[in-house]
Amino acid sequence: MNRLPVILAALLVLLAGCSSAVPVQNASAGDGEPQNTITVGAAGQVTAAPDLAIVNVAVEHTADTAEAAREGAATDANRMRAALRDAGIPDDAVTTSGFSLHVQYDYSRETREVIGYQAVHSYRIEVTPDRAGEVIDLAVGNGATSVYGVQFGLSEERQQELRAEALSTAMENARSDADTIADAAGVGIVGVSAVSTSNAPVYTPSPVFAEARAADAAGAPTQIEAGDVTVRATVQVTYETN
Template sequence: MRRQALLASIALLVLLAGCLGPLQTTSSPAAATDAEGTTLSTTGTGSVDAEADLAVVSVAVVATADSADAARGQVATDVERMRTALREAGVPDDAVTTASFAVFPEYDYTDGERTERGFRAVHAFRIETEPARAGEVVDVAVGNGASEVQGVSFTLTDETRAALRAQAIERAVAAARTDADAMAETVGLSVTGVETMSTAGGFTPVERFDVAESAADGARTSFEPGPVRVSVTVQVTYRAA
């Protein structure tokens, strides 16, 4: 009996040793997988400056009258005169578009009482032209029916903006990669690829309305537009090992 009990104990110990061996070797692959899965997240910004190649002149034709229809009719007459003058100045019809139109009553307020004093009609336009002709367009519009110049902006055409944005993205990605390489080097790693990448940003138009002198005094309107900046920010997550 003692011999049989001793043999059974030895067999049990051998069995337990066989079970414990594999359990002690499974942790190494998990540690290697963690190292291979290291990621670095960086942000890069790139920008490009360029001269504006598009000017947008915002003007409005305004008229007041005793009735809404009379105000509307006066605006329609002045608008036709302005558009004819712009056409004769070489501004194509499709470069002149309506921005807004409204006809509304105006009131006087005396001793807390409201008295209607007529109607105002406003037809606002957006006129696109070359930056060098922005002052001329203002003078033609104001001299032929436009009552208000609501602003002048110097910006970029769609084609130019797309080309500059591509350059800005290239610079932003290069800046992000430079930071990623520096981060990886500090911990003894190297960048091995890109995990994710996204971008945001646009362009900054130059808004100006600083008419030098009144055209009525014999001087021409002139502008001095500054550069337009296209800026892009990219967020990149890199793989490193």
């Protein structure tokens, strides 16, 4: 009877059990001497107030002809942009996010009937969070007919600052985990062999939606409250042990 397959199977089971039981890995050093390492993954995060608000609005105009609808939307959009400009909001902070011109039908009869055309010009307006409500009132009071929502986030510079803090926290967490593993394995950490990370997204709270309406007779402005945003970073660190 050939017992070689049975012996090989037993050896594979033994090796599998050994590799999953010990968190300390053996690697080959450059000089041929064995090198003990521990590899851990960790995350860090920082929460802060946003410094950017994105207000999404649209100008809509309906008319009997496509040209009249387009022209009406253009007139209202120019009026809205002029009002924002007069309020100190630069032109490069107001950008087009979408434009559509479509026919409208009446389906109440046996055959559909053209009843008009609608042009919709959507805009993305970037301001500081404290001006979000003001921008809504300016837009609605000067041609905008819809407010799709307000999103809070971070400027590129602020993202980088908070990401650096999150990475520092992640490294601290990685070292803490590695120390715990090393103590349990009866070894000591003597250095860092390798570190890697990846780009991390900025997590924002759910968008804040505001009702599109002009200020009432009492002049009550739209109030928008900003929630915090969180930047998260992850690292993977390989430590050398003795």
